[in-house]
Amino acid sequence: MRLKLVKDNTNFDFFGRWKLWLGISLLMMMIGFGSYLYQGLNFGIDFRGGTTIRTDSTEPVDIAAYRDALEGLELGDVSISEVFDPNFRDGQNVAMIRIQAQDGQEAVTVDTIGILENALHSIDPDMKFPSVESVGPKVSGELIKTAALAVVLAIGAVLIYIWLRFEWQFALGAVAALVHDVVLTIGVFSELQIKFDLAIIAALLTIVGYSLNDTVVVFDRVRENLRKYKKKPLAEVLNISINETLSRTVMTSVTTLLALTALFVLGGDVIRGFVFAMIWGVIVGTYSSVFVASTILLYLGVKRDWSKTDPKAGGQYANIDA
Amino acid sequence: MLQFESWKRVLIWIACLAGLLLAVPNGFYTRVEQHNDAVAAIELGADTPENQEMAAQWPGYLPSSLVNLGLDLRGGAHLLAEVQVADVYQARMEATWPEVRDALRPLRSTVGTIRKQPSPVDELRVRIGDVAGMQQALETVRSLARPVQSLTGIGASDIAVSAVDDVIVVTLSDAEKLATDERTMQQSLEIVRRRVDEVGTREPTIQRQGTERILIQVPGIGSAAELKAIIGTTARLTFNPVVNRTNDGNAIAGAGNSVIPSIDEPGQFYVIENAPVVAGDDLVDAQPSFDQNGGAAVSFRFNTAGARRFGNYTADNIGSLFAIVLDNEVVSAPVIQSHIAGGSGIITGRFSVEETTNLAVLLRAGALPAKLTFLEERTVGPELGQDSIDAGKVATMVAFVAVLVFMFLSYGLFGVFANIALIINVGLIFGLLSLVGATLTLPGIAGIVLTVGMAVDANVLVFERIREELKTSKGPARAIELGYEKALSAILDANVTTFITAVILFVMGSGPVRGFAITLGLGIITSVFTAIFVTRLMVVIWFERRRPKTIEV
Numbered sequence: 047m048r049l050k051l052v053k054d055n056t057n058f059d060f061f062g063r064w065k066l067w068l069g070i071s072l073l074m075m076m077i078g079f080g081s082y083l084y085q086g087l088n089f090g091i092d093f094r095g096g097t098t099i100r101t102d103s104t105e106p107v108d109i110a111a112y113r114d115a116l117e118g119l120e121l122g123d124v125s126i127s128e129v130f131d132p133n134f135r136d137g138q139n140v141a142m143i144r145i146q147a148q149d150g151q152e153a154v155t156v157d158t159i160g161i162l163e164n165a166l167h168s169i170d171p172d173m174k175f176p177s178v179e180s181v182g183p184k185v186s187g188e189l190i191k192t193a194a195l196a197v198v199l200a201i202g203a204v205l206i207y208i209w210l211r212f213e214w215q216f217a218l219g220a221v222a223a224l225v226h227d228v229v230l231t232i233g234v235f236s237e238l239q240i241k242f243d244l245a246i247i248a249a250l251l252t253i254v255g256y257s258l259n260d261t262v263v264v265f266d267r268v269r270e271n272l273r274k275y276k277k278k279p280l281a282e283v284l285n286i287s288i289n290e291t292l293s294r295t296v297m298t299s300v301t302t303l304l305a306l307t308a309l310f311v312l313g314g315d316v317i318r319g320f321v322f323a324m325i326w327g328v329i330v331g332t333y334s335s336v337f338v339a340s341t342i343l344l345y346l347g348v349k350r351d352w353s354k355t356d357p358k359a360g361g362q363y364a365n366i367d368a
Numbered sequence: 369m370l371q372f373e374s375w376k377r378v379l380i381w382i383a384c385l386a387g388l389l390l391a392v393p394n395g396f397y398t399r400v401e402q403h404n405d406a407v408a409a410i411e412l413g414a415d416t417p418e419n420q421e422m423a424a425q426w427p428g429y430l431p432s433s434l435v436n437l438g439l440d441l442r443g444g445a446h447l448l449a450e451v452q453v454a455d456v457y458q459a460r461m462e463a464t465w466p467e468v469r470d471a472l473r474p475l476r477s478t479v480g481t482i483r484k485q486p487s488p489v490d491e492l493r494v495r496i497g498d499v500a501g502m503q504q505a506l507e508t509v510r511s512l513a514r515p516v517q518s519l520t521g522i523g524a525s526d527i528a529v530s531a532v533d534d535v536i537v538v539t540l541s542d543a544e545k546l547a548t549d550e551r552t553m554q555q556s557l558e559i560v561r562r563r564v565d566e567v568g569t570r571e572p573t574i575q576r577q578g579t580e581r582i583l584i585q586v587p588g589i590g591s592a593a594e595l596k597a598i599i600g601t602t603a604r605l606t607f608n609p610v611v612n613r614t615n616d617g618n619a620i621a622g623a624g625n626s627v628i629p630s631i632d633e634p635g636q637f638y639v640i641e642n643a644p645v646v647a648g649d650d651l652v653d654a655q656p657s658f659d660q661n662g663g664a665a666v667s668f669r670f671n672t673a674g675a676r677r678f679g680n681y682t683a684d685n686i687g688s689l690f691a692i693v694l695d696n697e698v699v700s701a702p703v704i705q706s707h708i709a710g711g712s713g714i715i716t717g718r719f720s721v722e723e724t725t726n727l728a729v730l731l732r733a734g735a736l737p738a739k740l741t742f743l744e745e746r747t748v749g750p751e752l753g754q755d756s757i758d759a760g761k762v763a764t765m766v767a768f769v770a771v772l773v774f775m776f777l778s779y780g781l782f783g784v785f786a787n788i789a790l791i792i793n794v795g796l797i798f799g800l801l802s803l804v805g806a807t808l809t810l811p812g813i814a815g816i817v818l819t820v821g822m823a824v825d826a827n828v829l830v831f832e833r834i835r836e837e838l839k840t841s842k843g844p845a846r847a848i849e850l851g852y853e854k855a856l857s858a859i860l861d862a863n864v865t866t867f868i869t870a871v872i873l874f875v876m877g878s879g880p881v882r883g884f885a886i887t888l889g890l891g892i893i894t895s896v897f898t899a900i901f902v903t904r905l906m907v908v909i910w911f912e913r914r915r916p917k918t919i920e921v
Contacts, residue, residue: 048920049777054839100752133759159593176749178592185448185743196876200869207868211861245811248881251873252818252888255866259822262865263829266858294832298825301774305767305821309814312766314759316440316752317810324818 078233090243095147095183131315193247215346223339253327261335390799438809443750444587455738457490492538592745606644610689631697650674654731656724675711683707760813786827789898796894809883819891826899
């Protein structure tokens, strides 16, 4: 007896309410974007400069006491938060302290860090500092530019690849889905104010890759079915294709989510934000390849006769099936 | 698609075996690491019994390359430094002034008085008394120009000379600035490398980034502050004649002199002559040692030119003071007791043994040509790194088992094939990572876990396709064949697009992100390989043996 998450021969109608789905996506994107405009992202020091210190103490973390100890050092904006993780040993209490980039300094000087550590040692002389990171405003400005460029480049490269392999309508559909995923991910990071740092950019690009992977599999089947059912309306062909690949879509999403969930729970707090982004991305990416990419494709329409190759049209590389 | 020629089969198994063999050392990380260190030490001549024993821990016929652990896993310090290349322009301009002065002196009758003017750091401004002589003055100064010594700057001269009213403005030409920057960077890199190497940590990374930056990563060092202390100090050592001792920091020094503080006597200042008798450039060796009273000291030795100058100076100035100046502070100012010939000496002060060790390192390495500013610094403690490794290991195992169980439940025997392929796949990733000497970072572990999840995708695509083909009742052989054939284009397209993003991540990313891109990219290659060759080969072998009439996928 096999475990089957999706029954054989499903025949869901994915496009009956396409306006509703597209509407929901648009609404979500607007909420995400609005949140971004309203409260912005909680940038980590990678992107806005400053210093973070991870403290490790046997005493429970008393944020007010930490704040008192650091008050008077005139370090500007200081944020302190306790970190929880199931991997911590008994009596291991961890907090993250972040201070803003100091005026006129490229990176926080050794002296500043020394003063900070001394102040914290007054609370618990045995406190350890397992990680100290400091990024100057010059580098953080460059990092954010490079990161944005990387995301744009990735989306651009994909646009070109799909255009060559399929047709421009497919490329636009796929890219619309990607933009959807990226906006929603940035939106959720803004809404929940999770720390947004360099690793999250890596997660974003992985989401781009994953979502695309999913979209391309569906599109590949659409291309095949367009050759097979020459007379059927496009909506029906799309629906058949999505239903046929549904089992695979769900299987792959589930295995990936299984692996990522293990990492989210057990992988430690250092990469939790990163893994969260990927989990969110897998869910959103799976949704978008069905409800955004395919819907856009339906809306744009597509060349129906794939039987003979037309060298003038796009898709001249479509028959390189290795 | 069901035919596999035997040479292909052999090749596939060989590829898998080779990959797995390369991955094996990572399973015995500490042991292999000790073996490698010991072998390296023996090659350098340290053939001790302990090293022999360490080396014997791992058989020599097995591969011994390991995946490098990134700073976030091993612990260590990371610094991004910017070299203030413009510092060198100032020094160059200061050195040009005497040349210009000497060249213009014979022309006093036409150009009048020659006076240096206050000027920006990268310019030399000289005012002449008689504007009528400007043309001749300019020509004379221009004749001091030398050709630029670099490949791109051939034909250009090193200084640009122009006139503003009665002032001659000398600047470095753009070509010379480029050439100077390049030299400054090379020199800085070399000195940073020597200083870090002197401390003797494992596998430091010292890389040039962009035009003016140096990336320094040293695993195993306690903190970025420690690393800065090693590389950041300029350590310019000079021996200067002492004019006077004073307790007034604002004392008037007089032309060519300056007032500098003592390093260990608060309130004590020395007026010294700026032009040193001997400088650190003439040092050939410096070692930590002890003085007659057993205090920590640094002994040093000059080269021949330095030894001669030092000898002559001490012979001529017996009874007077001279100052040993380190980075603009007087370390000590002893009285010259006798003519010091031979060019070696000893620096005493209130040093600790550790300080003398560091000072000796700094003196040996030479001075940095320009100041470094630090743009980024990160320290990760070894415990945090170890915690991350432990957490990553557990998470990977759990993820692995979950996916294996899920695949078996979903696809039965075919799931088992996919699972074997998945195990080979992870082995191959580690094998390839070791082979290319890649660095595994925490996001890199996440990349592997993600690959575990996504690697089955190619198999899932094929299996689902076989299921579909079975529905149209073509018989098992044909269904398997069609399943592989028709799934191929989807597999390739899906993976090429993901691979594109991995490449972009690698090119644009830095540090841990790059580590993630490498594991993701390698994971894509190995998972496609295992899906379309390894799993298929297993399915084919099984099918040939059993010849089942019906199959269930």
